[in-house]
Amino acid sequence: MEGVLAAQPYDALLLLSFGGPEGPDDVLPFLENVTRGRGIPRERLAEVGAHYHLFGGVSPINEQNRALLTALRDDFAERGVDLPVYWGNRNWAPYLTDTLRELVADGRRRVLTLVTSAYASYSGCRQYREDLAEALTTLRSEGLEPPRVDKLRLYYNHPGFLETVAEGVLESLARLPAAERADARLVFTTHSIPNSAADVSGPPAGHGAGGAYLAQHLDAARVVAERVGEATGVPREWELVYQSRSGSPRVPWLEPDVNDRLRELAAQGRRAVVLVPVGFVSDHMEVRFDLDTEALATAEELGLLAVRSPTVGAHPRFVAALRELVLERAATERGERPERPALGGLGASHDVCPVGCCAGRVAKPAAAGVDSPA
Ligand SMILES: CC1=C(CCC(=O)O)c2cc3nc(cc4[nH]c(cc5[nH]c(cc1n2)c(C)c5CCC(=O)O)c(CCC(=O)O)c4C)C(CCC(=O)O)=C3C
Numbered sequence: 158m159e160g161v162l163a164a165q166p167y168d169a170l171l172l173l174s175f176g177g178p179e180g181p182d183d184v185l186p187f188l189e190n191v192t193r194g195r196g197i198p199r200e201r202l203a204e205v206g207a208h209y210h211l212f213g214g215v216s217p218i219n220e221q222n223r224a225l226l227t228a229l230r231d232d233f234a235e236r237g238v239d240l241p242v243y244w245g246n247r248n249w250a251p252y253l254t255d256t257l258r259e260l261v262a263d264g265r266r267r268v269l270t271l272v273t274s275a276y277a278s279y280s281g282c283r284q285y286r287e288d289l290a291e292a293l294t295t296l297r298s299e300g301l302e303p304p305r306v307d308k309l310r311l312y313y314n315h316p317g318f319l320e321t322v323a324e325g326v327l328e329s330l331a332r333l334p335a336a337e338r339a340d341a342r343l344v345f346t347t348h349s350i351p352n353s354a355a356d357v358s359g360p361p362a363g364h365g366a367g368g369a370y371l372a373q374h375l376d377a378a379r380v381v382a383e384r385v386g387e388a389t390g391v392p393r394e395w396e397l398v399y400q401s402r403s404g405s406p407r408v409p410w411l412e413p414d415v416n417d418r419l420r421e422l423a424a425q426g427r428r429a430v431v432l433v434p435v436g437f438v439s440d441h442m443e444v445r446f447d448l449d450t451e452a453l454a455t456a457e458e459l460g461l462l463a464v465r466s467p468t469v470g471a472h473p474r475f476v477a478a479l480r481e482l483v484l485e486r487a488a489t490e491r492g493e494r495p496e497r498p499a500l501g502g503l504g505a506s507h508d509v510c511p512v513g514c515c516a517g518r519v520a521k522p523a524a525a526g527v528d529s530p531a
C-alpha cells in the first residue's frame with residue numbers, strides 16, 4: 158500500500174506534550190515537576206494550583222491529547238499510513254522516559270516526534286529536545302539501545318494550522334451580534350515568556366528583538382487576519398497580546414497582558430473583540446482558565462463583547478496537516494525533495510535545529526539537532 162511506504166524510514170510517531178494532573182492529589186507534585194529549577198515564586202505556584210483545583214484538579218490537556226491521538230490513529234488508518242502513534246509527556250504520566258522504554262520493547266528504531274507547541278521558544282521547542290536527550294541517556298544507562306529520534310519542523314505556518322485558525326475566527330465572528338461584527342478587533346494571544354528568552358528564540362542567526370517567537374506569531378496572526386478580512390470583505394484590525402505570565406515581577410516578560418489590553422480597548426470605546434489563542438494548539442488550562450475564565454470575566458466587567466476563538470485541537474484539517482508533515486519529513490529522510498508548504502513571509506521552518514537554537518539559560522544536550530549526541 159502506498160501509505161506503508163510513505164512513512165518509511167520512520168516506524169513510530171511520538172506525540173510529546175506537557176502533561177497535566179488527573180486529580181486533586183496530582184496538582185502539587187505536577188507543579189513541582191514543572192517548576193523544578195525554574196525559579197517560580199511560591200505564591201505563583203499556589204495561584205496556579207488554585208486554577209487546577211477549580212477544574213477538579215484535572216488538567217484539560219490530557220483529554221485533549223487523547224483526542225488528538227485517536228484522531229491521528231484514525232486518520233492514518235483511513236489513509237493507509239502504517240505508523241503507530243505513541244504518547245509521552247514532560248511533566249506527568251505517561252512520562253516520556255516510560256514511553257521510550259515501550260518504543261524499545263516494541264522494537265521501534267526510527268521515531269519522529271510531534272510536540273504540542275507550534276512555535277520556536279525554549280519552552281515550546283528546545284526544552285522538549287532536552288527532555289528527549291535526557292530520556293535517551295537514561296535508557297542507555299539501563300543497557301537499552303534507544304531508537305534514533307527526530308522532531309517535526311515547527312508547524313505554526315503550515316496551511317492546515319493557519320487555515321483552521323482562520324476558520325475558527327470566522328465562526329467566532331458569526332457568534333457576535335451582527336451590528337458588532339464589522340468592527341470587532343482580532344486580539345491574538347500567546348504565552349508570555351521572558352523577553353530574554355524571546356530574544357534568543359529560533360536559530361542564533363537571529364530575528365532581532367523578540368526573536369523567532371515574536372516574528373513567527375506576528376506572521377501567523379497577520380496571515381489569519383488577512384484571510385478573515387478577505388472572507389468577510391472587511392479589512393480586519395488585529396494585534397498580538399500575551400497571557401499566562403509567571404516568574405518574578407522584576408524580570409521583564411512580553412507585554413501587554415491580555416487583561417490590561419482589554420481595559421485599554423474598552424477605554425478607547427472599542428465594543429467587541431475576538432480573542433484568538435493562536436499561540437496554543439489545544440484548549441488546555443492556559444486557554445480554559447487564563448482566557449475563558451479570567452479574560453472573558455475582565456471583558457464582561459468592562460462591558461466589552463468578547464468571544465474566544467477555538468484552538469485547532471483535533472480538527473480534521475489540522476490532523477491532516479500533521480499527517481502531511483509526517484509524510485513530508487519521511488520523504489526528505491529518504492532523500493526526496495517534497496514540497497514544504499508554508500503561509501506568511503518566513504518560509505518553512507528547518508527540519509533539524511541548528512546549534513544554539515532557542516538557547517536555554519544553561520547549556521544542556523538536546524536531541525534532534527545538528528549537534529545532538531548520537
Ligand atoms: C511558551 C509556553 C507555552 C506555549 C506552548 C505550548 O502550548 O506548549 C507553554 C505551555 C504550557 N504551559 C503549561 C503549564 C505551565 N507552565 C508554567 C510555566 C511556564 N510556562 C512557560 C512558557 C510556555 N508554556 C514559561 C516560560 C514558564 C515559566 C517557567 C519556566 O521557565 O519554565 C507553569 C508553572 C506555573 C506558572 O508559572 O504558570 C505551568 C503549570 C501547560 C499545561 C496546561 C494544562 O495543564 O492544561 C502548557 C500547555
Ligand SMILES: [Fe+2]
Nearest residue numbers: 280348401443
Ligand atoms: Fe507554560
